[in-house]
Amino acid sequence: MSLSWSRTSRVIAGTAAALAVLTACGGGGDATGSADGEPVRLTFWGWAKGSKEVVDAFNASHTDIEVTFEEIPSGNAGGYAKISNAVKAGNAPDLVSIEYPSLPEFVSSGALQEIGDVLPESARAALLPQAVELTTLGGKSWAVPFDAAPQAFYYRKDLFEKYRVEVPTTWDGFRKAAEQVRRADPKARIATFFPDDPTTFEAMAWQAGAQWFKAEGDTWKIDTTDPATTRVTAYWQGLLDDGLVHKNASFSPEWTGSLKNGTTVGYLGASWGAGVLKGTLPEQSGKWAVAPLPSWDGKPASGMLGGSTFAVPKSSRHKAAAVEFATWMATTEEGVKARIASGTSSAFPAATALRPVAKEAFDAGFYGGQDIYALFEAAGASITPQWSWGPATGTTNTAIKDRFGAVAAGGPTLADAVRAGHDATVAELTRRGLKVEG
Amino acid sequence: MKARTRAAALLLTPFFLLFTAVLVVPIGYAVWLSLFTEKQSGLGFGGSETVFTGLGNYAAALGDRAFRDGFGLLLGYCLLYVPLMLGGALGLALLLDTALARARRFFQLALFLPHAVPGIIAALIWVYLYTPQLSPVVRAMEAGGIGFDFFSPEGALPSVVNIALWEWLGYNLIIFYAALQAIDRSVLEAATVDGAGAWRTAFSVKIPLLRGSLAMVALFTVIGSLQLFTEPLILSRGTGSAVTSTWTPNMYAYSAAFDRNDYGLAAAASILLALTAALLSFAVTRLTRDRKEKAA
Numbered sequence: 001m002s003l004s005w006s007r008t009s010r011v012i013a014g015t016a017a018a019l020a021v022l023t024a025c026g027g028g029g030d031a032t033g034s035a036d037g038e039p040v041r042l043t044f045w046g047w048a049k050g051s052k053e054v055v056d057a058f059n060a061s062h063t064d065i066e067v068t069f070e071e072i073p074s075g076n077a078g079g080y081a082k083i084s085n086a087v088k089a090g091n092a093p094d095l096v097s098i099e100y101p102s103l104p105e106f107v108s109s110g111a112l113q114e115i116g117d118v119l120p121e122s123a124r125a126a127l128l129p130q131a132v133e134l135t136t137l138g139g140k141s142w143a144v145p146f147d148a149a150p151q152a153f154y155y156r157k158d159l160f161e162k163y164r165v166e167v168p169t170t171w172d173g174f175r176k177a178a179e180q181v182r183r184a185d186p187k188a189r190i191a192t193f194f195p196d197d198p199t200t201f202e203a204m205a206w207q208a209g210a211q212w213f214k215a216e217g218d219t220w221k222i223d224t225t226d227p228a229t230t231r232v233t234a235y236w237q238g239l240l241d242d243g244l245v246h247k248n249a250s251f252s253p254e255w256t257g258s259l260k261n262g263t264t265v266g267y268l269g270a271s272w273g274a275g276v277l278k279g280t281l282p283e284q285s286g287k288w289a290v291a292p293l294p295s296w297d298g299k300p301a302s303g304m305l306g307g308s309t310f311a312v313p314k315s316s317r318h319k320a321a322a323v324e325f326a327t328w329m330a331t332t333e334e335g336v337k338a339r340i341a342s343g344t345s346s347a348f349p350a351a352t353a354l355r356p357v358a359k360e361a362f363d364a365g366f367y368g369g370q371d372i373y374a375l376f377e378a379a380g381a382s383i384t385p386q387w388s389w390g391p392a393t394g395t396t397n398t399a400i401k402d403r404f405g406a407v408a409a410g411g412p413t414l415a416d417a418v419r420a421g422h423d424a425t426v427a428e429l430t431r432r433g434l435k436v437e438g
Numbered sequence: 439m440k441a442r443t444r445a446a447a448l449l450l451t452p453f454f455l456l457f458t459a460v461l462v463v464p465i466g467y468a469v470w471l472s473l474f475t476e477k478q479s480g481l482g483f484g485g486s487e488t489v490f491t492g493l494g495n496y497a498a499a500l501g502d503r504a505f506r507d508g509f510g511l512l513l514g515y516c517l518l519y520v521p522l523m524l525g526g527a528l529g530l531a532l533l534l535d536t537a538l539a540r541a542r543r544f545f546q547l548a549l550f551l552p553h554a555v556p557g558i559i560a561a562l563i564w565v566y567l568y569t570p571q572l573s574p575v576v577r578a579m580e581a582g583g584i585g586f587d588f589f590s591p592e593g594a595l596p597s598v599v600n601i602a603l604w605e606w607l608g609y610n611l612i613i614f615y616a617a618l619q620a621i622d623r624s625v626l627e628a629a630t631v632d633g634a635g636a637w638r639t640a641f642s643v644k645i646p647l648l649r650g651s652l653a654m655v656a657l658f659t660v661i662g663s664l665q666l667f668t669e670p671l672i673l674s675r676g677t678g679s680a681v682t683s684t685w686t687p688n689m690y691a692y693s694a695a696f697d698r699n700d701y702g703l704a705a706a707a708s709i710l711l712a713l714t715a716a717l718l719s720f721a722v723t724r725l726t727r728d729r730k731e732k733a734a
Contacts, residue, residue: 077676081696088701108482109699138483195678218480249678254571263571391482398697402682405674406591428698431498432486433477 039066040321043093045083047074048146048308049275050338050345051097054329057338065321075099076197080394083313087111092313095322098143099306100134101199101389101397106311107142108391108432113312116141118323123331130383131350135309142311144326145350149270149307150379151203154277156265157289157368159188163265167291171235174294178244181265191266192258193240194250195404198397198421199305200268201236201414205229206303206387208296213390220390220429222438224422231296233414240407240414247407256280268293270305271376274346278366285366290375292382300382307350337361348376392428399424465712472496472705495706504684505707509714511595511686516663519599523659524652526607531614532640546615550608557605561672564601569677589679594670598681601669606662610655617651618644657722664715667692687711 044055044067055069070093072079080102086092098106106112119141124132131145153167160167163184168174178190194200205212208228214221239245246264248255258264259281267273277288295301310326312319329335331351339345340361349358359373390396403417422438429436472495476486499505530549534542552560567573568588579586588597621644629639645652667688674681674689683693687707695704 081692084696084699104483105699108478108486109476110485111699138481140483196676215481220481247678248571249676252569252676252678253566254569257571391478392698394697394699398683398693402684405589405678405682406680408590411591429482431475432482433479434482 039064040318042067042095042318042322042325044069044095044322044325045072045079045093046097046308046310047072047079048097048339048345048347049272049279050340050342050347053342054335054339057334058325058328061334065325067325075102076199076397084109084111087313087315090315092315094316094318095310095312095326097146097308098311099199099308100131100145100149100304101202101306101393103135103143103309103311104137104389104391105394107137111313112142113314113316113319114140114142115144115312115319115323118320119144119327123327126331126351126353128350128352128380130304130385131307131309134304134388143309144311144323144330146308146310146326146330147272147347148350148380148383149272149304149348150302150376150383151207151268151270151293151305152273152372152375152379153191153291153293154267154269154273154288155190155291156262156284156287158287159262159265167289168294169292170298171294171296175235175239175244178239182244185263187263188265189244189246189258189263191268192246192248192250192255192264193236195247195407196249196252196401198400198404200250201232201400201404202397203270203303203305204232204236204268206384207293207301208232209301209384209386211386211388212396213388215388219435219437222390222422222425222429222436224418224438229418230415233418237407237414251276259284270307271348271379272306272346274362274367274372275344276346278346279344282366286368288367289370290367290372292375292379300378301384302379302382303387304383308347333357346372348373348380390425390429391434392425392432395428396421396425468705468708471701472709473702475702476700491702495702496710498703499690499707499710502690504682505687505690505710508684508687508690512663512666514595515599515666516660518595519602519663520656520659522599522603523606523610524656526603527610527655528614528645528648528652530607530611531618532644534611534615535618535644536636546612549611552604553606553609555605557668558672560605561601561669564597564604564669565672565677568597568673589673589677589681591680594673594680594685597679598666598669598673602663602666606659610659613651613655614648617648621647653726657719657726660722661715661719664688664711664718687714 042065044051046069051071052069055067058065058067072082075098080098083092083096083098084106123144124141127145128148131148135141135143135145155167163181165177165180165184166173168177174190181188181190202212205228208231210224210226210228210232212222212224212229214223240247246255246258248258255264259267259277267277269276274290278285292300293302310329312322316322329339330349331354333354336347336349336351336354336357339347340358343363346362347358349355355373355377359371362373364370364372400417400421403412403420404414406412407414407417426436426438473490473492474488475491475494477489478484478486534545555563567575570576570587576588587593625643625647626639629643634642665688666686670681670685671689671692673679674683674685683697684690688711691704691707691711694700694707
């Protein structure tokens with residue numbers, strides 16, 4: 001008896017030891033680090049273009065902190081699921097990329113650490129106030145804003161000239177231009193509606209002056225039936241019903257394919273999209289140009305589409321080092337230069353003083369040498385200021401996305417989708433025990 | 439006797455260790471999670487408080503139309519998928535059973551190969567074949583005057599059924615084929631002597647003798663269908679298709695946890711799904727056993 005049982009217990013002990021090793025691999029590093037001369041080891045999860053180059057540059061110039069970069073899928077493509085899963089499991093990295101729309105959701109689920117105590121005032125002062133505003137929730141600071149993401153309209157300059165289409169400055173003009181493009185080439189469309197990405201649509205509503213999520217006292221006011229939203233919804237429904245835009249998933253192979261063969265001649269995106277196009281379509285270098293987003297009254301106006309911040313998950317024991325690294329990426333010349341010089345990023349820094357650095361580092365040959373950063377600068381200044389994101393954007397956007405896919409002639413409409421997003425948000429906030437009106 | 443007990447204990451230990459680690463503990467944790475919910479105050483930025491909610495999450499899942507619709511969808515899926523699968527696999531197995539010995543090997547392998555492709559890869563390949571501006575299949579169909587949108591609300595279900603058929607047909611075919619091979623040759627010879635042709639033998643002799651395999655495959659297919667997840671998830675992300683994030687009960691649980699950060703609801707939905715599968719399995723095994731006992 002004793003012999004075999006001791007063997008059994010050895011097996012158990014062995015298994016337990018193996019499990020312990022596995023768990024240890026998943027856990028964080030040492031808590032102190034730099035005290036004994038060893039560098040603090042950080043793990044950073046992100047997907048933004050040029051992240052790897054930035055991390056390499058940081059590691060090359062720093063001995064006290066060593067960062068390991070792990071690329072994850074972009075937030076909506078599964079990156080956020082990965083982050084929240086890791087936070088729940090207690091093995092999240094020390095720093096993660098989170099876009100502005102999703103930050104409140106992560107904060108309200110208790111996934112992040114407040115960073116106000118380790119973010120130097122000088123860094124905060126160097127950043128665009130709107131961006132700081134979007135990362136300050138409930139009076140506390142939760143993330144280091146990296147870029148501002150004003151909207152922009154990218155278009156095929158050569159095809160616009162060939163088809164004799166004027167670059168539109170208003171949405172009425174955009175519709176006319178869309179008709180002209182289709183007339184010139186029945187297969188071609190001026191742009192694409194992204195059914196998988198509600199944030200592009202929300203940026204349009206933001207530009208028009210909508211304000212879906214409003215915090216008043218301790219009550220959330222949800223309003224998606226305002227005139228601005230209604231106008232944007234009806235406008236895009238019209239474009240879809242009349243077949244004036246393609247309906248493809250964002251950054252999908254079909255979208256890329258249609259850009260490559262010239263059946264999509266424009267892209268309604270944001271500042272960071274310049275790098276994406278350049279990286280995706282190298283063979284079309286020199287054929288593209290950027291214009292300000294068309295507006296309703298012809299005056300410059302913009303929403304913000306995406307844009308990254310860096311936040312520290314609650315399980316990290318290296319908050320100060322993580323914020324130091326994030327601040328380096330966002331507010332130093334070396335950090336911004338390293339990212340843009342990778343050639344694939346056209347990020348528009350939230351650190352206003354570093355925009356000339358970004359401009360200098362970005363090779364605008366793809367855009368025929370156009371000063372795209374001057375355009376972003378103007379667009380950035382025209383960002384409609386009142387918008388803020390609600391604490392349940394995961395719910396809001398999932399509900400909208402689910403309906404966008406089914407929007408079809410005679411079927412569900414964009415307005416139905418927005419309504420569904422509204423209702424789902426109100427239900428979710430109520431469920432969480434928050435006060436909500438709308 | 440003592441030595442034998444010891445040996446049994448020793449040999450069973452790894453099983454129970456793994457069984458506990460990968461089944462009992464996770465299920466227990468899911469049950470535990472499903473009893474709690476997160477409550478917040480103010481604007482929700484002060485962090486959240488985990489509170490006991492009893493069966494609140496179960497009520498919320500059952501009260502959510504999206505969750506119930508998921509089961510409705512599964513029903514539609516089974517109604518379309520199970521007959522096609524059984525008919526297809528059985529038909530092909532009968533064909534193989536009558537084919538030339540050499541061609542048999544080739545077809546057996548060729549039809550089984552798709553099953554060796556992981557579900558996620560299969561889904562990615564099919565998404566490519568379904569995508570309007572990329573797919574040679576869609577282009578060929580359009581050239582032939584057939585316009586079908588695989589991503590539309592009407593097209594999504596057949597699209598997923600098609601992927602599942604492609605993945606599983608070969609597998610079930612092998613089961614039927616093995617059962618056909620196991621049929622006593624003298625029975626088939628007797629049928630031939632009695633003047634039965636190939637059709638008559640198939641319908642009056644082979645298929646009735648395959649009843650057991652048919653029931654088993656049908657059961658596994660239905661229970662497997664309850665777990666439908668990978669293929670529609672790939673179709674729902676990054677294609678702009680009409681497949682929603684809560685299309686099947688499994689996807690509902692996934693979306694609750696990872697899109698909405700509601701782990702309690704996700705756990706409750708998972709347990710409800712697991713209970714459904716367990717009940718269904720129990721009912722069907724009970725039913726088939728009763729029938730067998732009666733027959734015996």
